Amino acid sequence: MTSVETAARSYRVLLERLPVRRIILVILSLVIAYGVIAGTVATLQTGRFTAEDWVDLFVAGVARGSVYAIIALGYTLVYGILFIINFAHGEVFMSGTFTAFFVAHALADQGLLNTYPVPALILLFVVSALVSMSIAVILERVAYRPLRGAPRLVPLITAIGASLFLQYTFRGFYGAQAKAYPNIDILQGNVPVAGFTIQRAQILVVAGAIILWLALYLVIERTRIGRAMRAVGEDREIAALMGIDVDRTIVSTFAIGGALAGAAGILFVQLFNSVFFFMGFFPGIKAFTAAVLGGIGSITGAALGGLVLGILEAVGPILFLTGIGVPSPNQLQPVVSFGILVLVLIFRPGGILGAPEEKRA
């Protein structure tokens, strides 16, 4: 073997071992990072927005992100245990919220909504959570359980069918018009927090989301049913052998996810107080995105993903694009948020928090 041959060979080996894909990705991410930083700096230099504006946008993002996070829990719980995507979850969210509208309306007519706002709000949470829970449980029984042994694409198609079925069923029940949730007076207006003003409704939403998330965390970590859910998520057959009632555990998972979605709906209408039969679609898609972004299967991931997505949507387009002269940046909101989603998934295919096996709920 001559020295020339050796050199050529080692060159070829070097070329083959060169991580071309990685290099392209690094360059791509550097370009995007440069664009984001340059846009941000340029926007801040214009001085168009005050600190108060940024705080408003950020808080609005946190508030909507909290709602995404709670809906995302439903996707992530079901995925963690059954490995299917319940695409009808957005409609589960809609069903409870829409039904509770009629209770809210009746309470408002009687003046009870404003004379006893706290019990009224609790009643709305209960009604919405119960209806969503029932729908989720029926969905599992009718649309998913008979297909449990089927290939994974089959329940996906059923989910889309169930989603359409629920939308049009509720349109049949409640009509096609958008309806406005009655306002609760004590939730209107702003309160000063650390020198900034924050909308009361946003405070309620964030606080409510934290309580719901903590409650779920405790259920999963500290109760028998939570342990059963973790066990079934780990290995369904072994769990069955250990004496866990798999069917019951799965129903409980759907029930908990559904109840959370219904409760999230009452938070949602405090921010955007309009309901109609199609209202579940976009929050459903966003929440699914949040679940994937955070790492599907992980409840901490769902919360993180929801917050990141909400903040990106609210702050991102204005912060990154105003400075570089894009005329109406908010129109590009999905481009910004989903662009970042793609980037995250390229580098961390499992989502921000990945999904280590033992953390599946």
Add this chain to the structure above:
Amino acid sequence: MKKKRNLGFLALLAVLSLVIAACAPGEAETPAECEADEFGCVEVAGGEAIKIGSLLVITGPNSSLGLDSQYGVELALDYWGADEFDGEPGELLGHPLELVAEDDGCSAEGGTAGANSLAADEQVVAVIGTSCSSAALGVADTIFSDRGIAIVSPSNTGPALTTEENHKEFYLRTAHNDSIQGAAVANFAYTELGLRSAATIHDGSPYADGLQQVFADVFTELGGTITKQEAIQVGDTDFNPVLTDIAADAPEFLYFPIFVAEGGLITQQARAIDGLADTVLAGSDGMFTPDWIAAAGADNANGVYISGPDLASFSGDVDFYTGGFIPAYTDAYGEPQSVFHAHAWDATNMILAAIEEVAIEVGDTLFIPRTGLKDALFATSNFPGITGNLTCNPLGDCQPSATIAVVTVENGEFTEAVYSELGTLGG
């Protein structure tokens, strides 16, 4: 010899078949006009109904806009021939009138599905629709023009539909063109309210985009400043970012001529933005329905200005409108929930009159030439309607001038007009 006999037999057969054809009921001879017509004729046999299609938004958050128009069409089909509202289908040249109603979904997708479904029915003579310009522009106007089916819209106001480059051969409208409405709103904001800076929001639909652009052009021409022209997504719910962005310039006037769902949410959320506390809010006919007030919440909707056709200054048969049409409408469907029922009535009558003019009766069969019907519609001149005398120009605009009213909301209800302006196309 054998050959000759065969020929004679054939001749006998030919004669016989002619005789049979002539005597067979309903098998009328096709008139020459149909042969000459590029798209042929609609053939309505004796006793069969003349089918009129409608393609309006009858589901979803904007359904009151389309249902209101559809009720106008239904009443016109009922009234025709009998000259009374008897609940029986009207008759035209001895044929009952039948409505085939489809949904335009207020979107290009809805328009495609509905238009294809109507165009597939060869008996549909003409169509009243669409409600939303997005369902018509490049969608329903094209599908029907390709099939030679005349379409008359009672509520498309998007200026793009009747421009030289976009107008489709079989498309007309009885609604006002937004080059009139946008100018009226700009005059109202600049002259009547004395405001000098404005921002706009549209949702990407040809209606909203076109209307806010006319407004912005005229407002700038008058001497005002447009601080920002923003856009949102249909189906979005959180408009805090967009409103914060707009509030950074503190415009005196915010014009968002969009539809019910997003319009309601923007009205609500704008009220919670400090920088917009003194900004005057305004929308247009896409939100001119109590559904929008319900979606926004009455407290938020109060004080918002909404423009639309001025129902109080129709220049046509106003006595019939208030004394005959509205009572019949209210009896059958309740209070009108939107503002284009009269335009729909006029569109239907214009079509029926044109059919009566061009239809050829052969025995009891009716032949309606498609191109002939279109030509008759475009030739409409000084046709007496409720909204005024209709005269169609070659680009399909049949409302050469229109009065635009601006109303506001008090105690959760629309007021009478606080401003009204007569505008003329191209003037």
